[in-house]
Amino acid sequence: MRVNECVAQFLSDNGISTVFGVMGDANMFYLDHFVRKGGGKYVAAAHEAGATLMALGYASVSRQIGVASVTQGPALANAVPALLEGVRARLPVVLMAGDISSSKTHLQRLEQRELVLATGAGFEHARNPESVIADMHAAFRRAHTERRPVVFNLPTEWQWRETAYARTLLKLRSRHGVVSDSQDLEDAVGIIAGAKRPIILAGRGATMPQARDAILALARRLGAPVMTTLMAKDLYYGEDCSIGVMGTVSSTEAIEALLVSDCLIAFGASLTSNTTSKKSLVRGKRIVLVNDDPADLDNGQLVNAAVIGDSGSVAERIMHWLDEAEIPSSRFSEEGVARTAMAAHRPKPFEIPVDGPTDARTVLRCINSIVPDDRVFVTDGGRALGEAWTHIHVTDPRLFVLGHNSGAIGLGMSQAIGAAVAEPNRPTVLVTGDGGFMMGGLTEFNTAVRNKLDLIIVMLNDCSYGSEHIQFRDRQMDPSLANFDWPDFAPVAQALGGMGVTVRSLKDMGRLAEVLKRRSRPVLIDVKMDPDRMPSPPW
Numbered sequence: 219m220r221v222n223e224c225v226a227q228f229l230s231d232n233g234i235s236t237v238f239g240v241m242g243d244a245n246m247f248y249l250d251h252f253v254r255k256g257g258g259k260y261v262a263a264a265h266e267a268g269a270t271l272m273a274l275g276y277a278s279v280s281r282q283i284g285v286a287s288v289t290q291g292p293a294l295a296n297a298v299p300a301l302l303e304g305v306r307a308r309l310p311v312v313l314m315a316g317d318i319s320s321s322k323t324h325l326q327r328l329e330q331r332e333l334v335l336a337t338g339a340g341f342e343h344a345r346n347p348e349s350v351i352a353d354m355h356a357a358f359r360r361a362h363t364e365r366r367p368v369v370f371n372l373p374t375e376w377q378w379r380e381t382a383y384a385r386t387l388l389k390l391r392s393r394h395g396v397v398s399d400s401q402d403l404e405d406a407v408g409i410i411a412g413a414k415r416p417i418i419l420a421g422r423g424a425t426m427p428q429a430r431d432a433i434l435a436l437a438r439r440l441g442a443p444v445m446t447t448l449m450a451k452d453l454y455y456g457e458d459c460s461i462g463v464m465g466t467v468s469s470t471e472a473i474e475a476l477l478v479s480d481c482l483i484a485f486g487a488s489l490t491s492n493t494t495s496k497k498s499l500v501r502g503k504r505i506v507l508v509n510d511d512p513a514d515l516d517n518g519q520l521v522n523a524a525v526i527g528d529s530g531s532v533a534e535r536i537m538h539w540l541d542e543a544e545i546p547s548s549r550f551s552e553e554g555v556a557r558t559a560m561a562a563h564r565p566k567p568f569e570i571p572v573d574g575p576t577d578a579r580t581v582l583r584c585i586n587s588i589v590p591d592d593r594v595f596v597t598d599g600g601r602a603l604g605e606a607w608t609h610i611h612v613t614d615p616r617l618f619v620l621g622h623n624s625g626a627i628g629l630g631m632s633q634a635i636g637a638a639v640a641e642p643n644r645p646t647v648l649v650t651g652d653g654g655f656m657m658g659g660l661t662e663f664n665t666a667v668r669n670k671l672d673l674i675i676v677m678l679n680d681c682s683y684g685s686e687h688i689q690f691r692d693r694q695m696d697p698s699l700a701n702f703d704w705p706d707f708a709p710v711a712q713a714l715g716g717m718g719v720t721v722r723s724l725k726d727m728g729r730l731a732e733v734l735k736r737r738s739r740p741v742l743i744d745v746k747m748d749p750d751r752m753p754s755p756p757w
Contacts, residue, residue: 221347222248222377223255225314228351230256232358232388234285236639238263238272242289244316244374249287261639261669266293268632268662270300270313270367275636277309278619279594283361283390284309284636290316290374291326298337299626304367305338306623311367312357316374317343330371340368347379355386362390365511403532406483406506406523407539413481413504415550416442419464419493420529422449423486423509425615429530433485434459436533439540441547443475443556447487448607450615459551461559465493467604471562475555479503485529488514489521508532573725578602578678578753581745582609584727585647585676588734593645594637596621598630598659600651601684601752610647617641621648628657631675635662638671645672652679652704660710666740667715673740677707680749687749701749711742721745 219227225248229237236259241249252258263269266288273284288294294315304311318324334341342357344350350372357370410416418437424430430453437444437459445464446453454460461472468476476499483506487493494500500520508525509515515524525532550556570584582605595612597603599622612618619637621630630650638646650659655677666673680687683700690697708718716739719730730743 219381219383220377221350221379221381223251224351224381224383225354225372226251226256226258227383228354228386229285230258231385234283235259236261236276237285237287238269238276238636239287240264240266240269240289240293242293242316244289244318244372244377245287245314247377261635261665263632263665264661266296267298267300268635268658268665270297270311271303271629271632272636272639273311273313274300274304274307274309275596275619275621275633276640277311277636278307278633279616279637280640281616283358284311285314286311287314288316290318290330291324291328294330294369295328295333298333299624299629300632301334301337301339301367301369303624303626303629307620308365309367310361310365312361312370313339313367314370314372317371318374320373320375330369334369339366340364341371342368343371344373344376347376347381350376350381351383351386355388358388359390400525402523402525403535406508406525407536409481409504409506409523410440410483410536411540411543411545413440414548415479415553416440416481416483416548417476417479417550418442418444419447419482419484419487420444420450420453421447421485421487422615423511423514424529425450425453425486426530429486429528429533432530432533432537436537439537439547441549441551442483443551443560445472446615447493449618449620450486451607451618452612453615455611456565458564459560460563461556462563463607464499466495467607468499469559469562471559473499475559478555479550481506484508485533486510570727570731571724572728573723575751576721576723576745576747577751578605578747579609580724581676581678581721581727582606582649584724584730586610588727588731589645589647589674593617593647594619594634594641596630596634596637596646596648598622598648598650598654599625599627600654600678601680601688601755602649602651602678603755605753606649610649617644627651627654628659630654631659632662634673634675635666635669635671638666638673639669642672645674648673648675650675650677651684652677652681652702653683656704663711663716663740663742664714671740672737674734674737675740675742676745677742678745678747678752679704679707680747680752682749684749684752685755688754691750697749707742707744711740716740716742719743
């Protein structure tokens, strides 16, 4: 077989059903073989960053390895912001890139290894035509085990070389395993047994059904309120002991409960600066941290007991030892401060207002009410993130995609496309700002149209770069340099093959519900906002 055929066959043999990419002379032939002979799906993006971000969104929602493909040199350079985003999000993605480094005079020559490593992504170079499949296997294995993007670097001139193909299957092992009664576990149980006001925290690593249920059972056994990190958002939404997200977007009531608690028991979380609000929410507490990744146990926090293991299994083991020792419930959840926090987080009925000026909170609550609950929810960067995270809910944390892990705007649209491809039977809702949409969303909007995706884009349009507008305004400076005179976006969306709706007041939200009911292609909702009435960023 030729090398390009071997690459395509490896993808098919290992159940890779979708590749996102931008075609060029380094990848066109194996992509053709993947589609025509292997029956795979190729999603053609408009830009290499978009293709890589789509693979990230796909990986986040599907919990499988996302795959993207680009040609060489500048094409790979275009993907740098997406690689950085993937590294920060810790998502397994393989980006297949061509390479013409053997030619010293080629216009697209680039030192690709150095470029990739600067982002924190992995780099796996094909050593020779005979080792291509083994090296490709290594790239996929590394993406899975290292939880980050890995670039598979394949010299372009090898595509038509003949080589032997041996069917090679990936054996990707789960981190879940047996929990032994270690000294670390004994220390953790001792801390928990002595806690008077414990709070349990669940992160993205604790969102599988068995872990979710085991942690919830432990919370009830301890009489402890339960919280989640942002990445595990809505894991316990609707449960009577839930007090929401811990961190910079916590409710006032939840913060009050956190401040009086004496112990934090965290499962599958890494306790980032945003989760701990720069450690202010964990100061003075004894902390137990459970994670299946040792790297997440060494994060500079003042952790009193760190247990390596599967969150669900460890939670069950802790409860076993508490029962064996006949440790009574703390009953913290019965105290006034905890009951107030739990009451504040319970779902409440909402009716779409008849009229009024648009504000981010009400608009997002309307969207939450209008779009079916069983949806995918993606956020770009922007000023209204905190309101979006608080007021739009998902039925499973897996269906929430945080689209600005690297702090950049403009990365959400492509991740939403990847998520929509992974979940074709659910609507995908993207909340973005006007600046983010113009930076990356406009480029790939037609990609969503061409692929007939059920994508709803809610653009909170204050005609400005909001963060800069705020800083100018707060210093009593003219913010006009951060403001933009954008075109009317609804006709633009229609010209690109989608649907476009303009919302100028809350009165329009009722009409929007009818539009969304009969949607047949991607919809862009241009919500006109006053930049001086937008919320501040949640950080």
